[in-house]
Amino acid sequence: MKTSVDFETHLRAQNLADRTVTSYLWTVAYFSDHYDGVTKANLLAYAYTVSCGQRNRPS
Numbered sequence: 001m002k003t004s005v006d007f008e009t010h011l012r013a014q015n016l017a018d019r020t021v022t023s024y025l026w027t028v029a030y031f032s033d034h035y036d037g038v039t040k041a042n043l044l045a046y047a048y049t050v051s052c053g054q055r056n057r058p059s
Contacts, residue, residue, distance in 0.1 A: 004028070008025060009057055034046075
C-alpha cells in the first residue's frame with residue numbers, strides 16, 4: 001500500500017490545486033480513521049454520511 005507521502009506526491013504531479021490536494025488527503029485520513037477498510041459496505045456508508053452532511057469539512 002502506498003503511503004500518504006506517495007499519494008500526495010502523485011496528486012501534486014497531476015498539477016491539482018493545493019485545496020484539492022488538501023481535501024483529498026483529509027478525506028483519505030477521515031475514511032481511514034472511521035472505517036476498517038475499503039469495502040462496498042464502507043464506501044456506501046461513507047457516501048451516505050457525506051450526502052447527509054454529517055462529517056466535518058476540511059477548512
